[in-house]
Amino acid sequence: MRSLTEDLRCNEGRWLPTTARLGFGKDKFNKGTTYKPVWLYNSSEFGLDNVTTCEVFDFSTNARRQLVPASPCRILAYQRPVYFDGSLYWLTECQETKVVSFHLYSETFQVISNKAPFPHLPDHCNVTMCVLDNRLCVSQIFWPTQVIWSFDSSSGCWTEMCSIDLTETVSW
Template sequence: MALEKSKGCKLLFVCDDFVDRAEDTLFLKTVALEKTSVSEGDEQAFEFEGYKGFLDISESCDGLVCFYDTTRAVEVMNPTTTMFIELPLSRIQQLYWIGKDSVSGSYKLVWMYNTSPATPPTCEVLDLEGKKWRFVNTTSLDHHQILCDQRPVFANGSLYWLTGDEEGYATTQTKLIVLDLHTEMFQVIQTPPFITRDASGDKIGLCNLDGRLCISELKKDCKQEFWWRVEDNNTWERIFSVDLVSTSTWFGGITKQPLTPLTISRDTNKVILSLRCQDNLVALDLDPNSSVCHLYFSGYYGLVCPYFPTFVTCH
């Protein structure tokens, strides 16, 4: 089907600060990025009942988002239509990601995890149409393990992971693992040349920023530089940098953990920044003569993702 995509980016929050909510229930809230006040967001009538203390959310792919915990079925939802489907549990239930085969147009869920230092990671894939998990060959990864607890990134038909050491911990020999969602083949590539060669994996950030693969490095001076990929000529473009000392006020004093950019507001020329497990968002002015940052949103559950509203169905 043709993708009907809105021009206006929204932020999807998982919230638990509603009045009189049950202790085991979470709610969704959406906020239009260009609105003057985040209080104007629309609260979705979608609830997570029986919440057990762990919940994660994927990045959006064509307006579809995955929600899951360690015991519940994966739920793929379109927050625009509030339609969702439940999918079967995988072998190990944690850190799913959704992506799109750029050739066939089919949507796939992917879950990759380390099994032992002596063997490559294990990868499970589910086609949204078939709704059955299957294993994908990972022998081409050889001795490479993925960095533990990272959030993989989907961009332009592929999923990306950072490598870790043999136990999955951060290493100064970090590379990129790339999975082509059409061929379902892996390759291991070097990080871009502007990333310091001995940079530790926990100082490198990966994300999808407004449809592009974005990579960043947090350096020893607490400054984080962000670059994104220009697909037309397969090059990288530096887009902005941020001093984490200036943002630490809203992120619990943290200056040693990379920030994640969610989206760039073209109307205000600001980028919205988040930090995993922190309940604030910060807006940074991209004007090189300003670089002012301020609190953009506060009080959500710590889970947020940008999405462009679409009418793509979940099945």
């Protein structure tokens, strides 16, 4: 008998790609408490026709299932998903960077931000998504400046929370 960890990591006899990052969140609309681990990964490099593959583990049935359709955009492979307010969020790898969400209750994907103020990410290592002040935020370092953008879900707009001159704050 496989352990839960082995079951979560194993995909039809294959291990999930190392770039698959586990998202974990709470479906806040279901009665009771429903937590869901979610894997979303770029699958075209594995010879699959679909752009991404999404798998959800269901604790009530102790099984995982593949969701179709998955995200409409390739995701930044090494970014960890962020949980906020009943959804998981990923930055995309499209020609222009977008933010895609996965609603844990309806199990559907949606591009929530087509016009991000950080349209082209020259270095994916210098961008981080997080939750600050109860808002989805993206921090981008473009040396010598770090800018933190905040997303207002009601208007669908990004606003600059702050800009930090790193030459003033970082001592070598």
